[in-house]
Amino acid sequence: xxxxxxxxxxxxxxxxxxxxxxxxxxxxxxxxxxxxxxxxxxxxxxxxxxxxxxxxxxxxxxxxxxxxxxxxxxxxxxxxxxxxxxxxxxxxxxxxxxxxxxxxxxxxxxxxxxxxxxxxxxxxxxxxxxxxxxxxxxxxxxxxxxxxxxxxxxxxxxxxxxxxxxxxxxxxxxxxxxxxxxxxxxxxxxxxxxxxxxxxxxxxxxxxxxxxxxxxxxxxxxxxxxxxxxxxxxxxxxxxxxxxxxxxxxxxxxxxxxxxxxxxxxxxxxxxxxxxxxxxxxxxxxxxxxxxxxxxxxxxxxxxxxxxxxxxxxxxxxxxxxxxxxxxxxxxxxxxxxxxxxxxxxxxxxxxxxxxxxxx
Amino acid sequence: xxxxxxxxxxxxxxxxxxxxxxxxxxxxxxxxxxxxxxxxxxxxxxxxxxxxxxxxxxxxxxxxxxxxxxxxxxxxxxxxxxxxxxxxxxxxxxxxxxxxxxxxxxxxxxxxxxxxxxxxxxxxxxxxxxxxxxxxxxxxxxxxxxxxxxxxxxxxxxxxxxxxxxxxxxxxxxxxxxxxxxxxxxxxxxxxxxxxxxxxxxxxxxxxxxxxxxxxxxxxxxxxxxxxxxxxxxxxxxxxxxxxxxxxxxxxxxxxxxxxxxxxxxxxxxxxxxxxxxxxxxxxxxxxxxxxxxxxxxxxxxxxxxxxxxxxxxxxxxxxxxxxxxxxxxxxxxxxxxxxxxxxxxxxxxxxxxxxxxxx
DNA sequence: TTGTAGGCGTTATCAA
DNA sequence: TTGATAACGCCTACAA
Numbered sequence: 001x002x003x004x005x006x007x008x009x010x011x012x013x014x015x016x017x018x019x020x021x022x023x024x025x026x027x028x029x030x031x032x033x034x035x036x037x038x039x040x041x042x043x044x045x046x047x048x049x050x051x052x053x054x055x056x057x058x059x060x061x062x063x064x065x066x067x068x069x070x071x072x073x074x075x076x077x078x079x080x081x082x083x084x085x086x087x088x089x090x091x092x093x094x095x096x097x098x099x100x101x102x103x104x105x106x107x108x109x110x111x112x113x114x115x116x117x118x119x120x121x122x123x124x125x126x127x128x129x130x131x132x133x134x135x136x137x138x139x140x141x142x143x144x145x146x147x148x149x150x151x152x153x154x155x156x157x158x159x160x161x162x163x164x165x166x167x168x169x170x171x172x173x174x175x176x177x178x179x180x181x182x183x184x185x186x187x188x189x190x191x192x193x194x195x196x197x198x199x200x201x202x203x204x205x206x207x208x209x210x211x212x213x214x215x216x217x218x219x220x221x222x223x224x225x226x227x228x229x230x231x232x233x234x235x236x237x238x239x240x241x242x243x244x245x246x247x248x249x250x251x252x253x254x255x256x257x258x259x260x261x262x263x264x265x266x267x268x269x270x271x272x273x274x275x276x277x278x279x280x281x282x283x284x285x286x287x288x289x290x291x292x293x294x295x296x297x298x299x300x301x302x303x304x305x306x307x308x309x310x311x312x313x314x315x316x317x318x319x320x321x322x323x324x325x326x327x328x329x330x331x332x333x334x335x336x337x338x339x340x341x342x343x344x345x346x347x348x349x350x351x352x353x354x355x356x357x358x359x360x
Numbered sequence: 361x362x363x364x365x366x367x368x369x370x371x372x373x374x375x376x377x378x379x380x381x382x383x384x385x386x387x388x389x390x391x392x393x394x395x396x397x398x399x400x401x402x403x404x405x406x407x408x409x410x411x412x413x414x415x416x417x418x419x420x421x422x423x424x425x426x427x428x429x430x431x432x433x434x435x436x437x438x439x440x441x442x443x444x445x446x447x448x449x450x451x452x453x454x455x456x457x458x459x460x461x462x463x464x465x466x467x468x469x470x471x472x473x474x475x476x477x478x479x480x481x482x483x484x485x486x487x488x489x490x491x492x493x494x495x496x497x498x499x500x501x502x503x504x505x506x507x508x509x510x511x512x513x514x515x516x517x518x519x520x521x522x523x524x525x526x527x528x529x530x531x532x533x534x535x536x537x538x539x540x541x542x543x544x545x546x547x548x549x550x551x552x553x554x555x556x557x558x559x560x561x562x563x564x565x566x567x568x569x570x571x572x573x574x575x576x577x578x579x580x581x582x583x584x585x586x587x588x589x590x591x592x593x594x595x596x597x598x599x600x601x602x603x604x605x606x607x608x609x610x611x612x613x614x615x616x617x618x619x620x621x622x623x624x625x626x627x628x629x630x631x632x633x634x635x636x637x638x639x640x641x642x643x644x645x646x647x648x649x650x651x652x653x654x655x656x657x658x659x660x661x662x663x664x665x666x667x668x669x670x671x672x673x674x675x676x677x678x679x680x681x682x683x684x685x686x687x688x689x690x691x692x693x694x695x696x697x698x699x700x701x702x703x704x705x706x707x708x709x710x711x712x713x714x715x716x717x718x719x720x
Numbered sequence: 721t722t723g724t725a726g727g728c729g730t731t732a733t734c735a736a
Numbered sequence: 737t738t739g740a741t742a743a744c745g746c747c748t749a750c751a752a
Contacts, residue, residue: 032722059746062746066729067747090466091468104465105433288622289649385739387729400738427729427731428744
């Protein structure tokens with residue numbers, strides 16, 4: 001039985017040649033009508049269509065790609081598809097890619113330059129038409145080769161000033177600045193930051209925003225209050241816990257990315273601390289579930305889906321050569337979503353320097 | 361300037377022919393050493409290696425694919441990359457795919473058979489080596505053609521009995537049965553179910569588990585208590601709200617998939633109802649944040665990542681022809697994660713028929 | 721308007 | 737061991 005099944009010969013693949021033969025025309029004609037370009041008489045056009053239909057012809061994209069040197073595939077390499085931010089970004093890129101006839105090959109770098117390197121090479125060898133990349137900082141040289149060789153690359157989430165490629169980013173500094181300022185305006189004074197990993201540009205920018213907000217409020221930054229949650233719930237929980245065990249513990253947390261939110265909140269809950277009375281919280285990234293926490297979480301929302309769509313649009317027009325040679329970075333504005341994780345009133349209310357409001 | 365940049369001629373691509381020429385050997389030899397198979401003298405082997413290195417040669421995978429009729433690409437078509445379940449599934453599939461030299465092309469069907477059809481056709485034309493599919497029920501005919509033509513297909517999350525393809529699924533019926541039974545054992549009697557969409561096999565199985573649990577407990581099913589949240593937070597909120605406005609309102613919710621959890625909980629919170637005192641909740645799918653809700657959410661956890669890895673493994677060995685012609689479906693066991701969204705004690709404790717415990 | 725033929729870059733067959 | 741050479745399936749001059 002098994003053997004029989006295995007031996008059943010597979011239907012041979014139908015090629016353009018078959019269609020042409022069946023329609024009594026040359027492959028050139030068949031190619032022209034199926035790709036509809038060039039002159040073909042109505043009569044033959046019909047014949048070819050019918051033959052193709054009858055035989056169930058469908059074009060072999062691999063062969064076409066080889067000939068035309070264009071695969072209509074886009075590569076997208078991100079840190080980790082598993083995180084909300086990238087998931088939405090990928091969906092955005094896929095939606096506009098697909099609308100334009102492109103398929104997406106998704107690669108996870110896990111923030112590891114080695115993996116990124118491998119992915120980049122493979123995408124190159126696969127001759128994708130372009131690449132959307134959330135870059136580590138480890139492959140500048142290779143990326144320069146790429147752009148120089150005419151491989152369109154657009155960066156997302158992080159800029160790479162040393163590279164001649166456009167980037168679609170969110171104003172991380174501003175988002176963090178607004179978030180931390182919000183905490184300060186509500187009377188919190190010892191604001192800790194869960195910082196993620198060192199060396200990731202977007203996170204460094206958020207740290208900068210944190211620093212600037214403190215500075216503008218005339219508050220000295222305490223180095224003890226900076227911790228690396230490593231983008232991981234368990235480690236964040238530990239680090240946040242350490243913070244809370246400090247003799248002079250923080251009265252607020254600025255969490256600089258979603259991966260650390262659950263861990264940080266867990267640490268707070270474990271110690272029976274109340275939000276917002278005992279500790280205030282603002283988190284970067286605005287997951288759907290932020291609103292059902294008690295209290296609901298105040299967040300900085302990023303337009304991740306839009307980053308994806310815009311990146312794809314940019315990339316595609318670059319592929320089509322429509323850029324006119326100009327490259328223009330795009331920075332999207334994050335949005336502070338005020339919910340309930342900061343107390344209403346500043347207890348010691350005369351807080352900020354006169355006239356201080358949010359930067360526009 | 362701009363023009364200058366555009367005119368800078370791109371470096372010509374290095375082909376095998378170039379390497380061969382530079383090493384003074386034939387392309388055949390070059391191909392053999394670079395693909396390392398076949399006999400080549402050590403001397404020429406060196407020469408080729410050096411030449412390849414010097415020129416920065418890398419193989420054109422498109423050409424190779426055309427020749428070998430194998431793209432080392434896998435297609436994966438799921439409902440929506442944006443949902444946690446599929447995100448983890450894709451990551452699992454990608455991890456093992458990549459380990460075996462495959463790339464993943466990700467497609468979102470949004471549960472729409474039309475989109476699914478298009479994706480399937482495109483993947484076919486692209487000559488992917490195999491497909492992982494979370495199927496709607498609308499493309500049986502086409503899928504039969506696929507499997508008959510020798511395109512390896514493995515199904516995930518949902519079985520398709522009418523199709524000759526192996527499936528990797530979770531025991532949805534059992535998961536729901538355990539979840540609902542948990543509610544019943546804790547004294548809840550009017551258990552509503554948020555059902556998602558009709559016609560999705562996995563959700564129908566969960567509904568079956570719900571039904572069976574009620575039946576075994578000797579509780580009549582009230583059709584009023586079944587609502588379609590349509591896998592969407594806003595609609596779920598409305599539907600759950602309707603349920604809570606019923607004269608004879610439910611005292612518990614079984615939420616049959618993550619997309620409806622936030623909406624349902626929102627509806628409960630909006631009415632000032634307390635969990636677990638006023639209403640008990642068990643939700644299918646166990647997101648990371650379930651544990652930081654107050655009270656923490658009792659859930660049914662699915663091994664989504666494993667579904668992905670196993671699917672990829674199965675698919676790959678099928679591609680390698682290692683199946684021996686046998687196909688064996690795999691069903692993974694979901695796990696009830698008891699936290700705090702059901703009350704501790706049954707208020708009216710003599711509840712279940714004697715000897716009733718969970719099915720093994 | 722049509723058909724012939726060459727080539728995209730590899731792999732693989734088959735003589736030498 | 738090696739090297740021509742013929743595919744793989746498609747597109748596209750170019751010639752008719």
